[in-house]
Amino acid sequence: MVQRIGLIGCGVISDIYLRNAALFRDIRFTACADMRAEAAEARAAQYGLRAMSPDELYASSEVDIVLNLTNPEAHAAVSLQALDAGKHVYTEKPLATSRADGEAIVAKAREKGLQVGSAPDTILGPGLQTCRRMIDDGTVGPVISGVATIMSRGMEHWHPAPAYYFQPGGGPVLDMGPYYIGALVTLLGPVAQVTAVGRVGLAERVVTAEGPNVGQRIRVEVPTTVHAVLGFESGAQVTLLASWDVWKHAHAPIELHGETASLRVPDPNFFGGRVERAVDRDSWTGADMADRFYGRANYPAAKPIHANYRGLGLAEMANAIEGAREPRVGGAWAFHILDVMLAILRSAEEGRGLAVASRCARPEALTDDEALSLLHEAPLRRVG
Secondary structure, X not given: OOEEEEEEOOOOOHHHHHHHHHHEOOEEXXXXXXXXXXXXXXXXXXXOOEEEOHHHHHHOOOOOEEEEOOOHHHHHHHHHHHHHOOOEEEEOOOOOOOHHHHHHHHHHHHHHOOOEEEOOHHHHOHHHHHHHHHHHOOOOOOEEEEEEEEEOOOOOOOOOOOHHHHOOOOHHHHHHHHHHHHHHHHHHOOEEEEXXXXXXXXXXXXXXXXXXXXXXXEEOOOOOEEEEEEEEOOOOEEEEEEEOOOOOOOOOOEXXXXXXXXXXXXXXXXXXXXXXXXXXXXXXXXXXXXXXXHHOOOEOOOOOOEOOOOOHHHHHHHHHHHOOOOOOOEHHXXXXXHHHHHHHHHHHHHOOOEEOOOOOOOOOOOOHHHHHHOEOOOOOOOOO
């Protein structure tokens, strides 16, 4: 049965979800809503949807799943209202911005017999799934150590309204951490403990991105550089470098080092990329995922350079609902990612190592055939 989707939050990211929706067999958008009625009306006209108020969307008999694309500070309130209305929820990352809110969402879904899913669904792309198979089949051997790097100069140079990212609930850990920690948990399993340090790099940021806020001065209220060591239940130890105070660097997004090989994991912000392996001290060998369906460049539409199939996780969740199973990007996984990120920030603030209380199962691997079965029509070349 096709799951009918009502979208709340008609900002920039809504476009890629709506554009990609036509690819997938098990979802169909029916409605959209936004606190700004004009934003909902514009998206509705563009994609042939019904524009509603948020309350109308929660109550609509034409909506089975609420897609929550609001700002992070509103994620919990919107998700809880949707669950109270009897709707399944798929939310953009992070699940919430506080541990209590994340727990409440997962508990409410369980109480109501509903499903919660969460971005990032990039873990389902061929880049991460190829790495997952290489770990599972023993190609890499048990992972001993690794490094993950989230490093850039920040948001104010390209984002037209970046103030939120430097306020509580923002910062590189909560903003980009879901991609990297989500990937690491998918590959290595749950995190058991963290130790971190952090600081504010620049006390003030000046918006240089074109738009109405150019020249705005932003007081920075959250750490913009955080270094953390993550101890996984499996025994792996990974250093996470998260900074918006970097001009340029030469680090790979994620490198993992196992007993039999080292593995370069592609950028977890996207679905494809290049996977590389080293079995000696001389060279890396690997393959690009550009010939795999979900690895093909499709974004930006005018001149594609990235594989951006956001909505894959929503489609996989719709399929999970039909099959009465847990989605791969489900609530327990999303809550554990949130728990790890908040533990990192608290460890840096308190200057001590912390145990991570929550646990989750590694999401089930997604085979090529399973990934392609979510499409309306499988491509001629059956690769995931």
